[in-house]
Amino acid sequence: MRTAYTSDQIRAAELALMAKLPEGTLMGRAAAGLAAVCAGLLTGVRGRVYGSHVVLLIGSGDNGGDALYAGARLARRGARVVAVLAGSRVHEGGLAALRAVGGRATDLRVPIPEQARELILEADLVVDGLVGIGGSGALREPYATLAGLTAQASGLVVAVDVPSGVDASTGGVDGAAVRAQVTVTFGAYKNGLLIDPGARFAGAVEFVDIGLGPYLPDPGVAAPTGEDVADLLPRPGAESDKYRRGVVGIAAGSDRYTGAAVLAVGGAVRAGAGMVRFVSSAEPVRLVRARWPEAVTTIVADPLGGNPVEEVGRVQAWVLGPGLGTGAEAHAVARAVLSTQVPVLVDADGLTLIARDRGLLRRDAPTLITPHAGELSRLLGVPRERIEARRLEHVRRAAAELGVTVLLKGSTTLVAEEDRPVRVNTTGTPWLATGGTGDVLAGIAGTLLAGGLSCYDAASGAAYVHGLAARLAVRGDLAGRAEAPIAALDVAQALPEALRVL
Ligand SMILES: NC(=O)C1=CN([C@@H]2O[C@H](COP(=O)(O)OP(=O)(O)OC[C@H]3O[C@@H](n4cnc5c(N)ncnc54)[C@H](O)[C@@H]3O)[C@@H](O)[C@H]2O)[C@@H](O)CC1
Numbered sequence: 167m168r169t170a171y172t173s174d175q176i177r178a179a180e181l182a183l184m185a186k187l188p189e190g191t192l193m194g195r196a197a198a199g200l201a202a203v204c205a206g207l208l209t210g211v212r213g214r215v216y217g218s219h220v221v222l223l224i225g226s227g228d229n230g231g232d233a234l235y236a237g238a239r240l241a242r243r244g245a246r247v248v249a250v251l252a253g254s255r256v257h258e259g260g261l262a263a264l265r266a267v268g269g270r271a272t273d274l275r276v277p278i279p280e281q282a283r284e285l286i287l288e289a290d291l292v293v294d295g296l297v298g299i300g301g302s303g304a305l306r307e308p309y310a311t312l313a314g315l316t317a318q319a320s321g322l323v324v325a326v327d328v329p330s331g332v333d334a335s336t337g338g339v340d341g342a343a344v345r346a347q348v349t350v351t352f353g354a355y356k357n358g359l360l361i362d363p364g365a366r367f368a369g370a371v372e373f374v375d376i377g378l379g380p381y382l383p384d385p386g387v388a389a390p391t392g393e394d395v396a397d398l399l400p401r402p403g404a405e406s407d408k409y410r411r412g413v414v415g416i417a418a419g420s421d422r423y424t425g426a427a428v429l430a431v432g433g434a435v436r437a438g439a440g441m442v443r444f445v446s447s448a449e450p451v452r453l454v455r456a457r458w459p460e461a462v463t464t465i466v467a468d469p470l471g472g473n474p475v476e477e478v479g480r481v482q483a484w485v486l487g488p489g490l491g492t493g494a495e496a497h498a499v500a501r502a503v504l505s506t507q508v509p510v511l512v513d514a515d516g517l518t519l520i521a522r523d524r525g526l527l528r529r530d531a532p533t534l535i536t537p538h539a540g541e542l543s544r545l546l547g548v549p550r551e552r553i554e555a556r557r558l559e560h561v562r563r564a565a566a567e568l569g570v571t572v573l574l575k576g577s578t579t580l581v582a583e584e585d586r587p588v589r590v591n592t593t594g595t596p597w598l599a600t601g602g603t604g605d606v607l608a609g610i611a612g613t614l615l616a617g618g619l620s621c622y623d624a625a626s627g628a629a630y631v632h633g634l635a636a637r638l639a640v641r642g643d644l645a646g647r648a649e650a651p652i653a654a655l656d657v658a659q660a661l662p663e664a665l666r667v668l
């Protein structure tokens with residue numbers, strides 16, 4: 167499990183560790199790690215460090231100090247290093263170290279002279295040491311202009327600890343931020359490196375151990391690795407039969423919306439359900455039977471005329487909602503499913519129904535909801551843009567207010583349950599942003615719920631496997647071939663391979 171922390175948590179741990187070490191030790195470790203990564207990158211693109219042009223963007227805090235000491239190390243190896251001093255103060259020790267080995271420093275405060283632009287645009291490497299975990303709010307000038315200029319850099323951009331402009335604790339970005347190819351982070355991951363929009367600015371994250379581990383508190387955010395997910399997933403044993411492996415019920419589709427049902431059932435079948443019981447009106451049932459003969463189907467002609475899921479037979483978990491519709495008949499199906507005593511996953515139209523009738527969520531058995539930001543917006547009464555900008559805050563709030571497990575879809579999928587770290591999924595791909603992939607995800611998570619996983623584990627395991635399957639589908643394999651667009655059914659079809667390589 168890769169764990170991540172807020173700035174305050176990191177700072178407290180650093181204070182505890184620093185108290186036991188000679189002054190400057192931690193910055194020395196950070197700068198050495200940063201310089202090593204930079205040297206490796208320069209060697210990769212230029213063949214050597216000697217003679218390369220390095221520009222350091224230096225703010226007034228210790229983040230700038232790290233960059234200056236690392237710049238000094240690079241200058242010692244023959245790099246031509248220029249520090250752009252953007253703050254009202256500068257880390258004096260770091261600046262002296264850089265000057266001692268022939269590095270230059272240019273004091274470039276507002277307004278940004280043309281020279282700063284040229285330096286940034288032409289450098290082989292730009293090191294962003296403007297602000298780290300001490301940053302708060304939108305970047306002020308001249309930092310904002312400098313951060314914006316990094317987008318035009320022709321060389322590499324490496325962020326120190328966290329890209330300046332990204333809120334390390336939340337991943338929020340208000341205004342300009344440095345867009346890095348690599349972020350070298352010290353001591354522990356910061357939440358903002360894993361959660362969008364911040365994660366998008368961080369690029370590849372390189373971790374430098376400065377000895378903080380024993381001093382870190384319980385994490386607020388955690389990203390499961392493939393190994394973690396493999397450990398979670400149920401594997402059939404000698405004594406397994408289809409009932410023990412888990413029967414998942416799927417109440418989805420309507421005569422108007424049939425595709426979502428086919429995709430959700432596909433996700434469940436391909437994720438390895440012991441059995442899928444599908445209940446819907448006649449047309450979706452016809453299509454599901456044609457595509458997935460493995461599913462056992464029930465047609466409900468009149469959901470208002472009695473309990474619509476009574477005849478379905480025993481299930482260990484339900485998936486409710488994809489393509490279900492939002493009228494009175496769909497409401498009757500939702501009420502019947504949510505009245506059962508087994509875990510229920512609510513997605514898509516099911517979310518519209520519970521947004522209108524919160525009473526549906528009053529139940530004893532576990533509930534997992536899987537909204538995207540728009541659907542969560544309706545559930546919380548918060549504008550979609552605000553949710554997108556503050557995903558961590560809102561997924562936590564939804565779990566607390568609704569008393570359910572919440573999987574918030576998006577470029578980085580988050581899973582929240584009260585009193586647990588928010589789980590972040592790292593396997594997604596932008597190609598997943600296509601219609602129907604959410605239905606497949608619902609089917610996978612439903613299968614894992616039916617297999618006995620908790621909502622929290624089923625949601626994070628499903629997100630991981632779903633993202634991995636999408637990556638496989640995009641490339642044909644994991645061997646780095648070119649990427650191609652995918653359809654939702656491709657993701658379902660790639661699930662067995664994803665489970666094999668996990
Ligand atoms: N504390 C420690 O033990 C260690 C800290 N390290 C480095 O120190 C950094 C933290 O240093 P600091 O606490 O000095 O803080 P930072 O250097 O991250 O930033 C603080 C400075 O930035 C300014 N600032 C804050 N928000 C701003 C904004 N929106 N626009 C413009 N300026 C803004 C503040 O006025 C202050 O001068 C870490 O990110 C890391 O890079 C490392 O050297 C490892 C050890």
Ligand SMILES: [K+]
Binds near residue numbers: 296328
């Ligand atoms: K930075």
